Amino acid sequence: MTITYYHAEPLANSLKSMIPLKEKGIAYTSTYVDLHKFEQHSDWFKAINPEGQVPVLDHAGTIITHTTVINEYLEDVFPDQQPESGPLRPTDPAGAARMRYWNKFVDEHVMNHVSMHGWHRLVGVIARNVENGEFEKLMEHVPLPDQRKKWMQARSGFSDADLALATEKIEYALNKVEAQLGETPYLAGTHFTLADINFYSHCGMMVERMFPDLEVAKHFPRMVKWRDIVTARPAVADALSSEDRTAPGLRTWSGDR
């Protein structure tokens, strides 16, 4: 059963399904999709995922998309391949439900706010650099209307009010995580699960670099300790050291302003 994982840099969505592959020791072929060259909107990639989005898991010809659901799919298909710390999806029904609340919270109330800042910084740089006319032509290749809107908006930039609101939501999420980590060592309880992988990939790993004004180390010490524990996991370290072709001038998404 061959697996190919189509992904961009080890960050956010692309990292989120790469970590479980590594944690579970699943052998896969890595195919890098260059977002800076709009490769996700190219014909070869849209033939694989008509939505034109990374990452994609090709499992022996079956195409699986959307990271939270990819990760549960991996649990369904490889239930016995688990890290020493325990199953990435709790095996008791209540534990699985707890993991799913966190995933949903991250997907709907964290990811998009961090992503807005990310798009504003990185994508804005790319999009503004594309010459007029050229950009419109590229937009014709973006299959999802919502995604097209995002690109157009990223090009013109988000308003300060939108960005400030997004920062506020991120702070709210950090407070929630900090409180939870006062109760349990990991988000969904005593073990490292897909919920931790989700928050780490979309926020935890880069929030301190991205938002120095939030004084993360000072206000969220438990989150920082948890982040360092997650970063130190061999599988996570392995994923983080995978391909990163981000042009240095564009390393703004997860870095400084």
Add this chain to the structure above:
Amino acid sequence: MAEDILYHGEPNGPSLSVLAALAESGLDIECRHIDLLKGARHTLHDAQETLASDMAVEGEGPILLKDGETMSEAVFLAQYFDEAAGSCGLQPKDAYLHWEMMMWCRQVNERLSPAVAYLGNLACSQAPIAALAEEEFAAITRSIFSDDLRQRWQDLRDDVVDAARREDSEAKVRQFVQRVEDKLADGRVWLMGDFSIADLETFAWLRPMTELEADAFTSAPLCRSWMDRLEQRPCVQSALAKAVTENPKRAFAPGPEINRWG
């Protein structure tokens, strides 16, 4: 150990889908009707301030109180019932079909349910919330943990209507009806082939729209007959029998809302 209790509102939206999933699972869990529009969900006896109530991504859906812990979110509760019952058939066993079902439910949660909740609350619950006495309303909003959810209550009370959001919501309902129609085009009886949570979750949110957005269904005969089949299914009948008002299709309380920018 305390007994598990499912607190639910009128059988509409998330309360309908969860009650039907419970009936389908055959689990013996006590159901208690509460008035969601009086904020009763936020002041449950014995409920600790736990994760689920604090998340409130779904809005005013049902809550399962299990050993003092609150559990919420209709799809996750349905999955929980299925898993706790040792697989009662609400989730496909095949990994790919399971993925497809969860993707579908996510689309319902991200597109359909915020749209239905927005339209339904404006049409049915804005006036009752605006009519609450100042003190009663303040007591409700004080009891809500989530800032987002509290704001949705406040917006309804203040009758804040965003024309673009209303239009977007109407479009999303029409698109979803079409999505169901397309899915059923190959002659299948249920959305995922076999009956699953996807049927319950989609039906529960579309059912109230048959009155409020009736036009959306006119050119969707397959969707309409699929809804008839669901209406007749014993688990749905059992859920609808828990209604205390004449028309539960009009029972709404502030529901899910997600970031719509992309």
